[in-house]
Amino acid sequence: VRVFIVHSHHEPKSFNGAMTREACAALQAAGHDVVVSDLYAMGFNPLSDRRNFVTIHNPDRLHQQAEETYASQQDSFAPDIKAEMDKLFWCDVLIFQFPLWWFGLPAILKGWVDRVFAMGRVYGGGRFYDHGVFAGKRAMCSVTIGGSAPLYSEHGLNGPISSILFPINHGMFYFTGFTVIEPFLVYAPARLSQQDREDHLKRYRERMLELISAPTLSFPKLADYDERRILKSAARTIGCGPSPNADHACS
């Protein structure tokens, strides 16, 4: 199995750092291939602008998707973007390793998505969701969360974690065709005992060895939508709507 970990933490001694090291060790020991993009260590530039491309389609106005489409035709993405695209197309499983910052991806990882998930190469022309470019591959969020689990439960103060991760699981992974593995969550790592910390890392090593069989989230297919792209009532009644809460209901 070819695994691509996009690692997004500025401190190697963090629990995120420990998780990625454990993942690499476990995968390599089992004979799998792993590639890590350690975004902070690479000095990855998260800003989308004309530097995404080595060509210019329209010099008068920067329209991101038009430039992306042109760069896809000309094979003219900037080298740093091209390198990440190659890893995406190479892998069987994509993992985002990150701390939840302000209920989403750290900016460096959001910028990785903004730049690398380019129209023409990664989506467009009807290639999305179950018809997506990466159909057949799997993807997973591995997330550390500052607060405790009850805060992120269905009626918790911060809102359900499935709602908070919906834009990532549904909007980034599933949108580009990935089958979405249930997220691996570690709550309040800063307050863990050494034993709890080791238990979580053990559980994470085990997850690494079952990436191909781990449970996945269930989302509707394109065929479940009508011509206006609204879920057909039949699909709706089986309860697999795109509402984030459906993650739990259907998986």
Place this chain on the structure above:
Amino acid sequence: VRVFIVHSHHEPKSFNGAMTREACAALQAAGHDVVVSDLYAMGFNPLSDRRNFVTIHNPDRLHQQAEETYASQQDSFAPDIKAEMDKLFWCDVLIFQFPLWWFGLPAILKGWVDRVFAMGRVYGGGRFYDHGVFAGKRAMCSVTIGGSAPLYSEHGLNGPISSILFPINHGMFYFTGFTVIEPFLVYAPARLSQQDREDHLKRYRERMLELISAPTLSFPKLADYDERRILKSAARTIGCGPSPNADHACS
């Protein structure tokens, strides 16, 4: 009224650019004060790291929140962060002007939040949600969205826009105490006729003049949660749960 617009688009000729110019003109003509942080034009750095601070609390390990707390005590945030914090504390109304990229904020704006919404100064010690630092102020998303409205309806292919904006409206604005104005949405601006474009800009000018009275989203208060921070059943039955769909139900 003091209005602070955080503007996040790399192309001044974009519809986002037009919206912010219209907003400024309308507000100034009505005698209000406006400040714009044009993040791309400023070359704002979205990366959180040690450069957030001019002090070092723990040189052995970068723990973001610990450094933020220390910098709050020492008044030692980097000048670019401090300048943005000053604008936040100055304003009555905060506006995020952005194109929806990958179902969230463009990285440059996400990084602005990651860096500027710092523990100690902007939250912490029980100061959050209706007890938040910015209680009494209002905030609003003004968003352009590439796809058409049905895609973002309750059963639309991309998921409800209220779910997609939940991490921003609830997790960033309300978390820090803002009352959240209903988002101003423009779907598929690239496909608008000149007339539609002008109609949207007219509607946006009108919104600018009613920021203090515009309808807001309704979220539960801290007192509606029990000691585990789970919504009390009474609050739950009135239907204002933190589920993103509740935005519509309660507003």
